[in-house]
Amino acid sequence: MASHAVLTSGAKLWRSLACTKSELRLDLTLACGQSFRWRETAEGHWTGVMGGRLWTLTQTDDTLWYHVYKHQDGQKWGSDRKRRAGISLQGENQGKSEKRFKGALKKEEEELVAVNSVQDTEEEEEMLRDYFQLHVNLDKLYREWGAADPHFKQISDIFTGVRMLRQDPTECLFSFICTSNNHISRIQGMVERLCQALGTPLCQLDQTSYYDFPSLNALADSSVEACLRDLGFGYRARFLQQSAKQILDTHGLQWLEGLRSVPYLQARDALRTLPGVGSKVADCVCLMSLDKAEAVPIDTHVWQIAKRDYKYAAGNGQKSITDKLHRDIGDFFRKLWGPYAGWAQSVLFCADLRKFQKLKEMPHLMQPKKEEEDEEEMRVVCKKTKIKMEENETVTHTRTK
Numbered sequence: 010m011a012s013h014a015v016l017t018s019g020a021k022l023w024r025s026l027a028c029t030k031s032e033l034r035l036d037l038t039l040a041c042g043q044s045f046r047w048r049e050t051a052e053g054h055w056t057g058v059m060g061g062r063l064w065t066l067t068q069t070d071d072t073l074w075y076h077v078y079k080h081q082d083g084q085k086w087g088s089d090r091k092r093r094a095g096i097s098l099q100g101e102n103q104g105k106s107e108k109r110f111k112g113a114l115k116k117e118e119e120e121l122v123a124v125n126s127v128q129d130t131e132e133e134e135e136m137l138r139d140y141f142q143l144h145v146n147l148d149k150l151y152r153e154w155g156a157a158d159p160h161f162k163q164i165s166d167i168f169t170g171v172r173m174l175r176q177d178p179t180e181c182l183f184s185f186i187c188t189s190n191n192h193i194s195r196i197q198g199m200v201e202r203l204c205q206a207l208g209t210p211l212c213q214l215d216q217t218s219y220y221d222f223p224s225l226n227a228l229a230d231s232s233v234e235a236c237l238r239d240l241g242f243g244y245r246a247r248f249l250q251q252s253a254k255q256i257l258d259t260h261g262l263q264w265l266e267g268l269r270s271v272p273y274l275q276a277r278d279a280l281r282t283l284p285g286v287g288s289k290v291a292d293c294v295c296l297m298s299l300d301k302a303e304a305v306p307i308d309t310h311v312w313q314i315a316k317r318d319y320k321y322a323a324g325n326g327q328k329s330i331t332d333k334l335h336r337d338i339g340d341f342f343r344k345l346w347g348p349y350a351g352w353a354q355s356v357l358f359c360a361d362l363r364k365f366q367k368l369k370e371m372p373h374l375m376q377p378k379k380e381e382e383d384e385e386e387m388r389v390v391c392k393k394t395k396i397k398m399e400e401n402e403t404v405t406h407t408r409t410k
Contacts, residue, residue, distance in 0.1 A: 013050040013214050014065045014076040026134055028073040032147050034170030035068055041359040042193050043174045043297050045184050045200040056214070058204075060136045063211050063219050077133050078212050084385070154346050154353045160318050161346075161353060164360045167368050171356045174297055177264035180222040181298035182280070185290045187246050187383070202240045203249075223352050226263060228253035248285025255283060271302040288335045296351040304351045305339040312338065312358055
């Protein structure tokens with residue numbers, strides 16, 4: 010049985026691209042509640058399904074490494090090619106003909122494999138760059154947000170490299186419908202069960218089976234609601250099936266991806282017409298799959314951040330987030346952080362998750378800078394004190410005379 014890839018056991022099986030940890034940190038980006046399909050399968054190694062393929066990712070200080078697993082039926086090509094060749098191997102010269110055929114076939118296969126390998130490498134690198142939106146200069150954004158917002162500057166010194174993923178819109182939408190009244194670990198389990206029940210098998214590693222995300226057609230089938238209720242989805246089962254059916258019946262297969270090319274508010278309002286999709290889910294889908302970097306998803310967690318860290322007072326008497334409060338808090342952060350406000354919000358959201366609190370408890374990360382500042386401050390204080398003392402001595406000496 011195949012095993013999960015590990016960089017130290019065979020670097021030749023991996024490909025890489027230049028990427029510093031200040032531009033991307035896998036441990037924060039893949040585990041902060043954007044996508045629910047990645048697992049840490051070895052220390053610093055993350056395995057998940059993206060673009061219909063199974064990947065393991067890891068990184069060193071300035072390099073992102075990736076390994077793509079082959080599909081289980083990847084060996085079928087040779088036998089199909091032999092049937093298509095149309096060469097008769099019957100008769101007296103069967104042995105010679107078969108030998109010539111095998112030689113020609115082997116050469117053709119080697120040439121095709123070489124071409125496909127180059128094409129696959131280029132395609133997979135482009136998929137990875139697109140998924141992590143590596144064309145966006147995160148270092149520059151962090152500097153801009155830090156200059157505008159002292160609280161962000163303090164947080165960002167620890168939580169570097171939190172990027173916004175560009176996910177498949179279908180996967181993103183139906184994953185976030187599962188997030189209603191839920192927490193990350195439970196959502197991960199639900200999404201995995203959804204893929205096992207309705208998705209296409211990809212491969213098996215270390216007794217773990219991996220599946221592609223279900224298609225809209227699979228999700229829209231009339232049997233899906235009952236199936237998902239049996240799997241523990243509760244009321245969300247109906248939302249999943251009905252949203253898929255409504256998209257197909259009313260809009261068509263390409264509708265979701267087409268929302269990438271319309272303005273943010275138009276895309277958000279269109280998503281809100283679907284069963285189980287409110288303002289928060291719509292903003293998550295806009296931000297994480299539809300290229301709307303200004304979308305700021307607001308839930309009670311983000312509302313608390315706004316009140317606690319930014320003294321945001323509006324809506325203090327309310328018990329729930331109304332549409333107006335959602336819009337007002339979003340506008341507050343958009344004014345503070347600019348056109349990539351949704352990306353900045355994801356850094357603060359990540360920093361507030363319980364699983365990452367230990368990072369804040371590592372004072373050595375900030376200590377050198379803090380010590381330098383303290384020493385400089387002490388030097389200034391001492392210098393001022395010395396000057397003051399010298400002035401006093403001069404005054405006393407003059408009076409004595």
